[in-house]
């Protein structure tokens with residue numbers, strides 16, 4: 537059964553695509569970014585210093601999955617904090633086993649994140665690296681946040697996204713990068729339906745199937 541890895545920068549549409557791939561191929565989906573967001577939210581609420589590897593690592597080891605439903609999970613502050621805590625090796629190693637176990641399900645799986653094709657599931661049968669122009673990504677995230685009732689400016693969202701991408705690509709432990717065997721999917725000029733169609737086509741071809 538197919539194991540599919542989807543990576544890419546913030547608001548590129550990787551979650552939307554990964555969810556759709558899960559439905560199309562009939563495999564469960566894991567949004568790994570949400571795990572880092574849960575850790576960030578726990579750390580923020582406990583007043584931890586976000587560079588405290590041991591303290592934040594303990595939050596990752598005792599993952600409070602009820603926070604997946606928290607209203608603040610998708611907020612910009614949580615995303616920024618997630619990008620800070622995700623650079624801590626203690627946090628990455630505490631989340632490794634959970635993600636690897638999800639990927640190893642006998643029925644297959646699709647995971648999206650930053651290091652799925654490179655670290656979590658390098659053996660994946662199909663890999664996509666989803667990207668889009670930074671301005672396009674900022675626009676999408678801005679629309680998403682304002683639809684959720686958040687008061688943000690598009691300029692601020694763009695600045696946050698650029699800062700987060702730089703940190704995610706520049707960290708020593710599992711940096712964001714395209715795996716050598718991943719297909720690049722630029723969604724800048726594609727709406728959701730077209731992006732999903734293209735993703736299904738690329739993954740089907742990697743799996744040696746007709747889409």
Ligand SMILES: Nc1ncnc2c1ncn2[C@@H]1O[C@H](COP(=O)(O)OP(=O)(O)O)[C@@H](O)[C@H]1O
Nearest residue numbers: 546547548549550551552676680726727728731
């Ligand atoms: N191709 C697309 N065109 C327009 N909007 C998109 C596209 N893909 C995703 N979106 C929207 O952009 C936002 C971010 O998408 P998401 O899949 O959550 O990105 P990521 O998981 O990469 O952060 C969501 O509101 C989503 O509905």
Ligand SMILES: Nc1ccn([C@@H]2O[C@H](COP(=O)(O)OP(=O)(O)O)[C@@H](O)[C@H]2O)c(=O)n1
Nearest residue numbers: 546547568569570572618619622649650651
């Ligand atoms: N596999 C992953 C997934 C997310 N992350 C981190 O978690 C943060 C939040 O991830 P996310 O996927 O929810 O962010 P968006 O792309 O949705 O904005 C990212 O900025 C990364 O720093 C990671 O390091 N490794």
